[in-house]
Amino acid sequence: MGNSFGCSVSGERLVSAARDGDLAEAKMLLDCNPCLAKYSTFGGLNSPLHFAAAKGHNEIVALLLENGADVNSRNYCGQTSLMQACRYGHWEVVQTLLLFRCNVTRADYLSGRTALHFAAVNGHVRIIRLVVADFVPSAPYEAIHAQTNGGGAVGLNVKNKYDQSALSKFVNKAADGGITALHLAALNGYFDCTQLLIDLNANVSSLTFHYGTSMDLIGAGSTPLHYAACGGNLKCCQILLARGASRMTLNCNGWLPLDVARMWGRHRLEPLLAPNSNSTMPTFPLSNYLSLPLMSVLNIARECGLQSSATSSDEIDLCAVCLEKECSVAAEGCRHELCVRCALYLCSTSNLPSKRLGPPGSIPCPLCRHGIISFVKLPGSTAKENKLHMSLGLCTPCMLHPRNLDFPSHAHTPGIRKNRVASVPSDLLCPVTCSPFPSVAIPLCTCNEGPCPSFEPWEVETQDESPHHSQVTTVDQVKFEGPRQERTSCSRMFWGRRSCSREHQCNSEINA
Template sequence: MRSLNLVGNTFGCSASGERLVSAARDGDFQEAKALLEYNPRLAKYATFGGRNSPLHHSAAQGHHEIVSLLIESGVDINLKNYRGQTALMQACQYGHWEVVLTLVLFKANIHKTDCLNGGTALHLAALNGHACCIRILLADYIPSISSFYKLVKKKSRFQEFVSESNDGTSLHEIINRPADGGVTALHMAALNGHVDSLCLLLDLGASVNEVTLEDGATIDLIGAGSTPLHYAAYGGNPHCCQILIARGASLTAENEKGWSPLEVARLWHREWLEEVLSAHQQDRTITLPSPYLSLPLMSVVKIARECGWTSDSLSNCTDPCPVCLENKCTVAASGCLHELCTRCALYLCSTSNTSSAAHAPPGSIACPLCRHSIVSFKKLTTTKPQLQLLKQNSSLSCCSCSSMPRIDTPTMQQRIPLSKKKPASQSLNFHKFTTLKLDNNLCLRGTDTIASIVRRSHINRYPRSSFRWSSSHVKGRRSWLCTSNQSVESPGDY
């Protein structure tokens, strides 16, 4: 009988959890909401065998509404899956910026590293070229001040403004944090030819002189001591090489194998880089500020955390948000003082990728109503803080059966109509099946490339990179440094 109770208890824990996992994966918000209203502890459910939780599934698929619903139900926002990745890492890997924004608003930890390669969410965003995710990740580290770009460029008094945040980590440390083998986010963006991410990282203080290390499990065919320019030469993107050179990358730097960036290009037959990596061509390009830099983001994120980012009702509002016409105005733009709702302000700061006006500070966002440059947002006097802040509960590997009802009547027939809402006072029911009285003590717990170069003569005649990779075990296991459509090659492949 004890064995029978154990089996029944396991089924009771997993049946609803599996339904929630399927709903999170498929984006079925009504199904997920109904299940969580019935048992909020299902948000902490993780399938047996160490697979992804509902939070990881919804983050990987880009279902930000379900992510928000799961967090409000008490799931650990920094829970790791079987690969050691958090939901934030998976959202950055697939470029779901709305999920990233939701997790950042709930203060997800951006410093968590995976168990395989020591990479953070920033490394994964740079690896796949998701510049929008990069700027949202760093929203708490880029102050909403008009002089930010000048301070980074001149590197004077920079640390005075952005040296430390609430967690005591500086922006410089985050941007240049090495993963396995000393690889930084700039190395990854340069290798895979992501110009927009490369420019943004450089504008935020990424160092062009960081080198890789010899130790580490990541296979590095280029060699230890390689700079981002070595990686860009290996990747074969001339735009990345030009930008790095214009930002001070050395053309003569040699790695521990004695290879310069030009020799790396020759070894892997990137003939179109010969002219770009020649010393006499290093002063012919001028770079522009990245249009993905968003200065107002920090100010509106702080307001959203304090006062929320949704409006309950417009019944008493005579002047709704002029952009969405759905929510109350809660913030005002600096300068022009046009009023918007917090949700529209967040969307504007997260999606804008157009250059500001000629005389506007780099990183400012154009007002959608008058095109005036916005550097920060301020809270309206009528905007009140939230009465009750969301509380994060500790994580569990499986849902607790203590909140599951005991079913003593085997003839009970129950269903969940998901097509329309049920009042909170009504219980949610499941399909009929043979029931067992469960013993709680036996529960098993188990993007588009930007035009960043003003003068780039001869670029159009360069052919596209022939960057290909081999899948054989002899040439090395699949490197996490490369995007999903690439694998590793060696000079001997030619």
């Protein structure tokens, strides 16, 4: 849709405006033809929303979504705009996409990567907390885990869609080769992401598969500790060991984590990873990036919107933080009132320790420092539902949304008529791809000191080798142990240096 010759020129102008951040040009084009928001390029099938999300132009992202852009549209690789924003670390764009109810559990066609994988491989810990916001209920952390462990006396009534089993399945979703987000965070040395993922029920004993298209120099059957030993970050190894990882796990090559550390020259990890190690293990509290009130304020923002404007009337209470918007939410406990925009920003960015302020995962109130667990909507707040433009990408039920046998099938749903969707419940949408992309064996990387050779796709057997320059990403966190040690040429062997004509085509359009 939108690729006819009549609007292709205007569509390319909108793509250029979305890539360059030209808000005025984008507004002018969408005012003339709002259907241009659904335009997609002829090569990589990237929509203007993909370009704006990848470049971090949040205002253009909101403008496109308000004009009918599909928040879950895919490009030629099966990547959504959320995946692009997670890859490049634009947390404000991720927040906007969540307000328009994007599907966070979708996986791409190439390697089964979700938005969580893209955020973990680049160390974007703020984005990880946003991506899992719909899975973590606004309730005390101890009460949630007491219910998960069988403590029925707590009396916490959590709906099935917020069940901790859904969170565990999402966090432990395996991509190509069985690689989870925890594997990627441990491999690249992002200890804050590793700690947050473990607190979100990531399995420290998950094993990689013996098949897949990604280059794996560690071997199948490897745990996140094997990957942390390859990456060489001391704190990642300590966190994994403190949370139950085993030093004695052998992968399919017969290697312990200690053997992996020796092979990759991480000799300073040998005293820690030795089977008979007597190293003193530090204690790690829960991650400061846990955000319990995020779900509640996110649902309020979806219902009320963020564009509530204040008037000059003396009867309206202005937000004490921004002094611009009308107060629309109140913190449970201290009852201090804020506007929904400030509350959402507070829950998305705060990483202050909350030991003395409230239970783990609570956010300190900016006015009294009281620990906030959840927000409630004020009675006078008006509801303003965001537009939701859903595609007809319905498929068979999957692990997160089992089919209800009493519910009518999709074919008999009265809301679907020809090409129009009147109203489709969110429970009918499958959040993950039910048919994985076929895996094909790729030769192992045999490089020693030089750059990893690039492998062309399986359709072409003989191609000229060309080095694939990995993209440099900036991380706002200060790393542990001072300056980061130099990575080996294969430290980003999973997807960082992988050559695929599909992904190159999609990324070259965005980065042009």
